[in-house]
Amino acid sequence: MALTRTTSGERWRIRPDGPDKVTGKLAYLTDMYQEGMLIGRVLRSPHPHAGIVSIRTDKAKRIPGVHAVITHADVPGMNRFGIVNPDQPVLCEDRVRYIGDAIAAVAAETQEIAALALESIEVEYVLLPVVDDPAFAQTKQAPRLHPGGNVLHRNQYGHGEVGKGFAKCKHIVEESYSTPRQMHTYMETEGGLFIPEDGGRLTVYSPTQHGYKDRMQLARILGLPEFNIRVVSSPIGGSFGGKDELNVQPYGALLALVTGKPVKIHNSRYESVRAGLKRHPMKIKMRTGVDENGRIMAHQVHIVADTGAYATLGAEVLNFAIEHVTGPYTYESVEVEGVSVYTNNGVSGEFRGFGGNQAIFALEGQMDRLAEKLGMDPWEFRLANMRKPEDPGPLGQTIVRTDGAMRTWESLARSPIWLRRHDRRTSEPWIRRGTGAAIAMHGSGLGFGIPDPAGGMLALAEDGKIEAIFGYEEFGQGLIATLELMLIEQFGFGAEDVRIVIGDTDLVPHSGSSTASRATSMMWKSLQKLRGPFLDRMLNEASKLLSQPADNLRIGRGGIWDKSGEHLLLTYALLARNISEEIRFQTHFPFPVSPTKRVGAHYLYTYAAVAVEVEVNVLTGRVKVLKQFHAIAAGPVMNPQGFLGQIEGGSGMAVGFALTEDSLMERGAYLTRNLDTYLIPSYADLNGEIEVHAIEELPEDDDHGPRGVGEIGSVCIAPAISEAVFQATGKRVNKLPIDPELLQETPDFLAKAVDGI
Template sequence: MLLNRASSGERWRVRPDGPGKVTGGLAYLTDMTTDHMLYGLVLRSEHPHAHILSINTDKAKKLPGVHAILTYLDIPGLNAYGIAHPDQPVLCEDRARYVGDALATVAADTLAAAQQALELIEVDYEVLEVVDDPECALLPSSPQLHPGGNELHRTVFSRGDVDQGFRDCAYIVEETYYTPRQMHTYMETEGGLFVPGEDGRLTVYSPTQHGFMDRMQLSRILKKPQEEIRIVSSPIGGSFGGKDELNVQPYGALLAMQTGRPIKIHNSRWESVRAGLKRHPMKITMKTGVDAAGKLMAHQVSLISDTGPYSTLGAEVLNFATEHVIGPYQYVHLDVKGVSVFTNNGMSGEFRGFGGNQAIFALEGQMDRLAEMAGMEPWFFRKLNMRQSDNLGPFDQPIAMTEGAEQVWEAIAKCPLWLEKEHLTRMSSSGDEPWIKTGIGAAFTMHGAGLGVGIPDPAGGRLELAADGKIEAVFGYEEFGQGLLASLEQMLIEQFGFGAKDIRMIIGDTDVVPDSGSTTASRATAMMWKSLQKLKAPFSGQLLQRAAAVLNRPVEQLQLGEGGIKGTRENSLLLSYKELADAAGEPIRCETSFSFPTSSTERVGAHYMYTYSAVVVKAEVNTLSGRARVLQQYHVVAAGPVINPQGYLGQIEGGSSMALGFTLLEDSVMEKGHYIARNLDTYLVPTIEDQRGLVEVEAIEQLPEGDDYGPRGIGEVGSVTLAPAIAAAIRQACGKWATKLPVEPSFLQEAPFFLGKG
């Protein structure tokens, strides 16, 4: 299936949440208000690294309109949070480790009063040396940020003897790649409404990608049973990983329980910048060699990841990057080492691609350089070294759907845009504007889905015929713009035969949904599909059995359809779902729970399911201004059946837009632990103007025989290959290899030359 904005067909439909978003009628969680609510704010550290000698709140407490000022002394339970490693203090006790560290939190009648209270809090600091370079942080002489030192996590994977491998190589490329600290820049910054109940329960309306994980963490902080905390987590105005971790929730929850009043907190953009997660900056050094025939012999990699002051999922991101610097290729000898390092820079954490963007930029750069050095066509070079369908995965683990790699390779090989590359070799610049040069590049990847081996990864859902005749589909996932609700609706229609008006979808409310796991790692669509497959026979069977009893007809003569039960022969409506619910007298319900499929290997984080993808990019470089512009993209994605064509295309377009920023524009630069850009007036992200080029997506829907895992998620694959493809296009256009992202205009500029006549 070829998808672009000119595509049409009967499978295109209006998103269930589309009209509300387009008209502005949809209320996001941070839009919510209620009577008698107070406003919350957080006091954060002035310094990226300092001892906290004292915090004096006396003056602030006397301010009219202030109802609570809390410090670490007021936390009833665990003063820490973090999905995997709870080492980030809710409110700092004696030390601040970055400019986003929270010292106190305030609730007041108005935002102005809350802000004035923050200004009246007196903090006495002893400023400490800033650790802002991850390599320096590993030196014994560096200040140690945690009791265990500055090393969060190390990874090692090897095979064979790389030294011998390099001795057997005819060509060797050694290069170091640098990737930026990218912001998520979601339109809805972190926030929410926190409502205490008269029964002692707490309801949290706040954006998150894993409501049950938030509930567990808040339970520890509040020293309160999980069952007394309700998390309502949808709809969300963008996340891309950035709201996977707790952000404002501890402060709103603590203030609500302290005051007995609803608390509204909503971060300003600057607050979001200083305290929010960013993509991990990485330095990736690679040495890769091939024999005279172009076969990969040895691959040696060193990764250094700046995780910032606390853990969140820094170790897991490094695991993913370690797997993906090996990628879809076969090597005789392999030596990969990685380290995730604590610094006083901003918090790094979960971000669309989860370490894959950094790894694939470096790996695909190596493949292009080696092909050029060996005098080989770059796409043929990849085919020569690609894993075959019976090969093990990057960590020598069993994997699924390896046939997708060759399908993607063949689709790119015959893509008209890729075939245009040879023509551009001869005509890379315009005669009228010789400073405008054009090139074409491509990149390939296999991208892991799910959380990987050794990490709890629950899945499941529930179907129920409600008393009002609606078919309720209940899942513990969140909708944050990725089109999850549209995909779920489409699956229910196609698999069961329901009509859109028959369905009520319930997600993101821990009081009523099962724990379906996190809405991350390209897993939600696949797990919803698998859940419905498991539920189809038992739920359909119960509905038809009840209908057969009511209608006094054999089950074999009945089928589910739009509006209710129909006859198999006459295809006419015999019994509406409301009539069936009335006749049943009790709920008809089916539930399933299982785990995301994993490999049999024991390596933590190793993936079993992958999505295969590649992209061809046509880019234009203005060597006077130093600016590069993407003119055209052709993505090929092997991810199984397309559930929702609109959503599929939207995910690839959205991911590629973020990757465009990663490659050409975005870097949240820090100086001595302080952010330089405080707002979006100085931190630039791609606009629709930057995305005006044609984006086409070829979806490969065929799954191998015996593969019953269904559609893979495609929320990340549109973002992970664009950077190396643009770098390859730049190389063809102006002869320069980019090793640092974003590509600086000064790197692409060429010396001025005479432009006049004569």
């Protein structure tokens, strides 16, 4: 399927939440308001590393209109958070480890009073040496940022003997690659409304990608049972992984319970910049060798990831990067090792691609450099070393067999961009044109050994609506539209028959996180499991009411129809009013994992091949992406608009990763404070042509259905752009974002003109 914006048909219907979003009518969680609510603010450290001598809050508490000032002494439960490794203080006790660490929080009647209260809190610090270099952090001379030292996690993988492999090599490429500290730059910054309820309950309206995980962590912090906390987590104005961990929720929850009043917190952009998660900067050293026939004999990789002050999911991101630095290729020998290191450089965490973007940028850079050494076409070189469908996965694990890698390779080889790659004509002599391509396999789900529950529920509600109930969140990815389309196509319901219930821990089952390109796959699988029992029960109940055999009836738009589909016999509302027992079915199952017992190893993969055409202005060094071609092998497309939107959106984020985005830091302090100095791609940068080819076919014995595409559109763009820049200028890129000064030059005709002046 070639996806375009002009394709018509039922599957290209307007998404249910679309009109309210584009007109501004939709109330996001940070738009919420309640009469009598207080404003919450958090006092954050101005220092990247310091000891806390004292915290004095008396002046702040005496300010009229201030209802609460809290410190670590006011946390009734565990003063730590983190989904996997809870090492981050809710409110710091004796030390701050990054600019943005939380020290105190206030609740006041207005923003102005809250700001005055923060200014009145007196904190005495003793400055400590700043650890801003991951390499230095690993030395004995570096201050220890945590009791266990400065290494969060190490991991390694290998097979064969790389020493012997390199001895057989005709050509060896050794390169070091660096990637930036990218911001998520969601339009809705972190925030929420926190409401104490009768009976000691607390309702949390705050954007998150996993309401149940937030509830679990808040229960530990507040010293409450989980059932006393309700988390409403949708709709969300963007996340991309950045709202997967707790952010403002602990402070809003604590202040609401202390004051007994609703409390609203909403971060400013600067507060989001300094306190929010970023993509892990990585330095990846690779040494890769080939024999005279172009076969890869040895591949050696060392990864250093800067996880910042606290763990978040840094260990898991490193594991994912280690898995993806070998990609869809076979090697005679491999040796991969990596380390995730604590520093005082903010906090790095989960981000769309989850370490794959960094790994694939480096790996595909190696492939292009090796092809050049061999004098081979880079795409043919990849084919010569490509993993076969029956081969094991990147970590030697058993994976679901598909020919996705080959299908995407073939699709790109036939693409117009690739076929015209040798045409580099431009209109101006200072403009250079080039084409580059990259390929990747990207794991779906959390991987082996990590709890990864899935499931959902279908019910006939009292008003006759068919309720699809899932513990997922809508943060712009089109989940509601995709689920609605699946119910229409697979069950025969009309859109008006369906009610989607998501993102509310009081109402939904535990379906697992809305991360790791897993939600669409798990919704599809849940509906497959629920379809038979649910429809059978509906028809059997209708059979009793209509005094007709169930075999003579069928499900359709608006209700129960005769088998021919010519006559509506019973509306869903009438059926709901006349059944003696509720119609409700639930399913629960784990995300499929590899039987190979290696922590983090994936079982399902999505495959992508991407070609880009760029122009480089050698006077300014700026790169413009003109055209993109994406071949995506992700199984059946459930929602064409959503599919295309995910690929386009992911590629836009990746263009920023490649060309402009980096949260610059100096001695642990952000030089970036707002979006005026942090350059995300604008429409002018992203208005080039994008063609997407969806490869939907799966092997006949594959019953896993559609794979997720939330991340795959973002992982190949940077290496493809880097190769296109090389083809245009002859200059290799090993550091992102690409520095314009690297590409600047004085064309001959200008040099002659200058000489003549």
